[in-house]
Amino acid sequence: MHIRPRRNRKNSAIRAMVEETRLHTDNLIFPVFLQDGTGIQHEISSLPGNYRWSLDKLLPAFESWMELGIRTYDLFPAVDEHLKDATGSYSYADENFYLQVIRTLKERFPEAVLMSDVALDPYSSDGHDGIYENGQILNDPTLPILGRMAVAQAQAGIDIIGPSDMMDGRVGVIRDELDEAGFTDVSIMSYTAKYASAFYGPFREALNSAPKSGDKKTYQMNPANKREALIEAELDVAEGADFLMVKPALCYLDVIHLLKENFVQPITAYNVSGECAMVYAAARNGWLDFDRTMMEMLLSIRRAGADGILTYFAPEAAKLMKA
Ligand code: PBG
Numbered sequence: 001m002h003i004r005p006r007r008n009r010k011n012s013a014i015r016a017m018v019e020e021t022r023l024h025t026d027n028l029i030f031p032v033f034l035q036d037g038t039g040i041q042h043e044i045s046s047l048p049g050n051y052r053w054s055l056d057k058l059l060p061a062f063e064s065w066m067e068l069g070i071r072t073y074d075l076f077p078a079v080d081e082h083l084k085d086a087t088g089s090y091s092y093a094d095e096n097f098y099l100q101v102i103r104t105l106k107e108r109f110p111e112a113v114l115m116s117d118v119a120l121d122p123y124s125s126d127g128h129d130g131i132y133e134n135g136q137i138l139n140d141p142t143l144p145i146l147g148r149m150a151v152a153q154a155q156a157g158i159d160i161i162g163p164s165d166m167m168d169g170r171v172g173v174i175r176d177e178l179d180e181a182g183f184t185d186v187s188i189m190s191y192t193a194k195y196a197s198a199f200y201g202p203f204r205e206a207l208n209s210a211p212k213s214g215d216k217k218t219y220q221m222n223p224a225n226k227r228e229a230l231i232e233a234e235l236d237v238a239e240g241a242d243f244l245m246v247k248p249a250l251c252y253l254d255v256i257h258l259l260k261e262n263f264v265q266p267i268t269a270y271n272v273s274g275e276c277a278m279v280y281a282a283a284r285n286g287w288l289d290f291d292r293t294m295m296e297m298l299l300s301i302r303r304a305g306a307d308g309i310l311t312y313f314a315p316e317a318a319k320l321m322k323a
Helices: 005-009 012-017 057-068 099-108 139-156 170-180 198-209 227-239 249-260 273-284 290-306 314-320
Strands: 028-034 041-043 052-054 072-078 113-118 131-133 137-138 160-163 187-194 243-247 268-271 308-311
Touching: 005 273, 005 290, 012 139, 012 249, 012 308, 028 099, 028 314, 041 243, 052 057, 057 099, 057 314, 072 099, 099 139, 113 139, 113 227, 131 273, 137 139, 139 160, 160 170, 160 314, 170 227, 187 249, 187 268, 227 249, 249 268, 249 290, 268 273, 268 290, 290 308, 290 314, 308 314
Parallel strands: 028 052, 028 072, 028 308, 072 113, 113 160, 160 187, 187 243, 243 268, 268 308
Antiparallel strands: 041 052, 131 137
């Protein structure tokens, strides 16, 4: 036996030297749920340690996350039912509390990178990402609303726009609108390959944003398809996306790998709510070791090719990496 791969595993120094993939706190993007009001810190039961925050409660928590070294945040609004309408008009209204939170965070934490979500669903009385009419999701009439939402977020100070709606042509429209409004430096992290997944359940519960009827299969991708992700990625690149995202992450590691091999843009992956909830639940039952399972998952997403990972585990992972 001349070749014994175990020699390169014989102690921790050698294992570390030959380690191919590393996870760093800089790879993490932390999704945070927001709600209007004061004194609110409502725990999402399926994602223990994750909350819907009102601004006053958020600020001290945000400071502690910054101290852990987390630098990038994806913000999601939970919108009161009475503010929702068919076109999601609250999304760009001056009084939208979400825009106020962005302004305040940018003032208080200028070094933090803030990312937004662009889609109609949290603002729509139909709970769909585009305009809903007679059972159809209308693509082109949705685009100007997405553009307007993105410009409002840019005016509030957002660094990265995250179109999660999967309408055709939205990245190009958002890029044009941002540029015309003078926001040439605002980036776009496109949800390039976003699948019609069962793993979004806890998120929709957290934001009360589930579709009121039907499903999202006419705009989100079929989990059976991989090559189709290349079409989406080509379009997003041509339309000016700065990052390409795959979502969910764990059942789609092959898609992350495919985009990494075929595109030079940075690739990100969204380790979605249902993926994290499974680990929390199993750990609570004593079936899995939380820390080790979490780190193995995050590492596997990096190994598949993701530069950045959106994950509800961000603070827990950052704590472990700091220790
Ligand atoms: C909204 C949006 C969703 C997620 C992020 N943005 C849900 C959906 O498309 O229904 C899911 C995130 C998660 O499950 O963690 N367009």
